[in-house]
Amino acid sequence: MLLNQFLFLAAVLFCIGVYGVLARRNAVLVLASIELMLNAVNINLVAFGAYRHNIAGQVFALFVIAIAAAEVGVGLAIVVLIFRNRASIALDEADLMKG
Amino acid sequence: MFFLKNAWLIPAIPGACFFLILFFGKRTPGKGAPIGIAGIGLSFLLALGGALKWISWGADRHPVDRHVTWFKLGGITVTAGTHIDGLALMMLFVVTFVSLMVHVYSLGYMHGDRRYTYYYAALSLFTASMLTLIVAPNTLQLMVGWELVGVCSFMLIGHWWEEEVNSAAAIKAFITTRTGDVGLMLGIITLFFAARQTFDIETLNRLAINGQISHGLLLAGALLLLLGVIGKSAQFPLHVWLPDAMAGPTPVSALIHAATMVVAGVYLVARVYGVFITGLSIGPLGNGINALALIGGLTVIIGAALAFVQDDVKRVLAYSTISQLGYMVMALGVGAWTAGIFHLFTHAFFKALLFLGSGALIHSVHSNNMSDMGGLRKKMPTTFWTFIVGSAALAGLFPLAGFWSKDEILLGADKGGYPLFLWIGVIGAFMTAAYMTRACYMIFWGEYRGEGHPHEAPPSMAWPMRLLAIGAVGAGWLSAFGIHDFPTWVHFDVAGVTHEVVHEYAFSLPLATISLAIALIGIGVAYGYYFANKGPHGLTKRNALAHAGYHFLEEKYFLDKLYINGIIRKIQYPIARGMYWFDQHIIDGFVNGVAFVSRKVSGFVYDVIDQKVVDGAVNGAGFTAEESGGLLRYIQTGRVQQYAAVLFGAAALFGLILVLTTA
Amino acid sequence: MVAQNVVFGILAAVMILAAWRVVTTKNVVRAVLYLVVVLAGAGAQYLLLAQEFIFVVQVIVYIGAVVVLFLFGTMLTRAPIGRDVDLDNDQKWLAALTALFLVGVMVAVLSDAFGNTHVNANGIQRTADVGNSMFSTYLIPFEVVSVLLLAALVGAIAIARRD
16 A cells, blocks of 8 residues: 555545635534544554554544544534524624624 | 332232222221221332332442243243332332322212222222332333223223213223323334343343344334323323313322323333333434424423313313423433433322312312312412412422422433423423413412302311422422432433443523523413403404414314314224124125025925925825725634635645745 | 555545535535544544554544534534535635645645655554553653543533523
């Protein structure tokens, strides 16, 4: 297996995630796109860990997963709060900082 | 020897008194007068001591010099100090004595005056300056004293300066003598270089007499100094200030304008006589006329003539002083050095006496004019007798002082080979006797024409007059026939010169008799005209020529008019007009132009620069900020995803750049 | 190794398709479900690279917890279950452009850097090894992450509670 195929896969997933972050209106879907990006990063890490026969790739990926989970928790709490205050989670309507 | 060595005390004490009176006078009882009298009394005693020492020294007496270095300037050292010889001691004696008499007299005369203390301060300063002048060993110190006495004269003439006539007289005196002082300064400088760069008078005299200075230089120096003498000693043509100076208080006139300051010029000539005698070729080697004698002679006649037409008693005495100064200068001009100095000596006594007497008259009659007096001989006996003594001395009557001194002048003119000046002297003697008789008649005989009750002078005024009268009587005997005391003590000689420079002539009985006769004739003529009312009275009213002559005299030969209209106005007014034109057109034009330009510039700055450029820039900056803000506002949408888009895009771009630059 | 490549190929295609659907579908719930597919596919990739522990963790944590969270979030924010009004905002094309640009750059760089490198996944990285290194070399990050999780927990509660 070529290393590059994993890396390309990760790159493509990352960029799809980028598109999702930039283009989606729903805040929950933005968070989902962020998850996509994080997974792409994980794939990268694990691929390199396997290539270098280093356990660090895996360990790092584990940490990323832990952090991603924490982040999703907090992020969704915020989204729920926004929804509670504004009755809508369309991000392009949250332009209070418009200036 | 103490007195001779420490003669510097004599000017120093009145100088110190000046400061004392100025600073402390008002607070002391007596308002400063006791300080002044004490000071001058002390100086008089010192001068007397010096004179007695000089007299008793005997034949080997010689001048005593004391110096301190005054300043050094480029290789030249100028000293200040004292040079004491017979001439100096005689002058010191005269000045301190007359000044003491005037100080005492002023107690009565200036009593209650508005500026009593300053008067005494100025008197002290004047005395100190005159004494400095007298003892000066070099021309520079002499000039310092000369200028200072000029200033003090100004101060004292204008003592009552609230009246404009007084301040005008003071200014006239100062400016006229100043005009002469130009010559004095130039003369001093010329002689400085002539004497090989020294100011010392002894050296100058020696070099001049020994023929070590070129004749032309000596002539120039003598003529320039003569100019100063003409101004200060009121010779023709700069005599015009002295009659006007009578506007000052009478004691001032007695001190300054009779006995001391005006003789400073004569003293200068006597001191630097070596220059004059060689420069002007005075003496038997001369050709019968020289500038000094001529000026003196003219002054004798001119002054005496004007004394006839005065109503103010002080003016009579002023013109008389001018005339007598002319005698002294003439005497020096014909080589009769000792005669001229002797006349200075005697004149100081009787002229001061006459002035103090006139002061007593003015004080009691409250008017200067003789037409307000008359018949005062019974009412003011002391004044009468002292005035008569003074007048007789002035007229040259035997055996009073004036007789001897005037006689010596005539002798010197005759024997010295100056017949012209002998005649002038004789005519002058005639006129002197006549006008003094006129004055005495108008004051003391006849009916009293004034107002109020004339009273005798108080003792403070009477005693100085009496003492001066004694001097007027006795002073002449120092150089009478057979007595040669005065010439022995006071004669002109220069250290290092052995041959006799000036000649002394023995007393000549014929000439003395003739001069006495002339004087008596003068008295007789005047007596006849005034007392006995004979002669052509009212001539000036009937005869046009006589009237014109009288008018000519009354207008003082139109000299004042000439000076004021002819010289001063012709020079002053065009200059003043020119200056005014310059001020109005050029200076004001410049100022106005500057103002105009500044207004235009400021207008331009306001309109163009401030309104358009600066405001434009400011407004433009604001507009730019506003517009750019408006544009930038579109970036800040408040939408997070837009920010994220920009972020990712920029990151991608940077990554590309990084890759491209490092790959 | 053809079998691995084939499996990889199939997995990659499925993942990319699912990811594409995550970001383009108009149904929120369906997007989340497509996300599940992607996550599972990622786990399979780990297995392909002989990293067993992380495969397990991926499945348990991501699919088991995170996706559930997402569904809860969807529910709590009243997202419409069915078709929704446009879920894309109006910078769609700009976003697409940015993403394409980014992928272009990355692919170019990667292909330039790792042209023909092969990865040999024969050695299994055992769980025991992971545990060993976790508790020796990476002890501190481990502890920090635990504190982080605590903070996230407390924070989420603090933010979202009703008071």
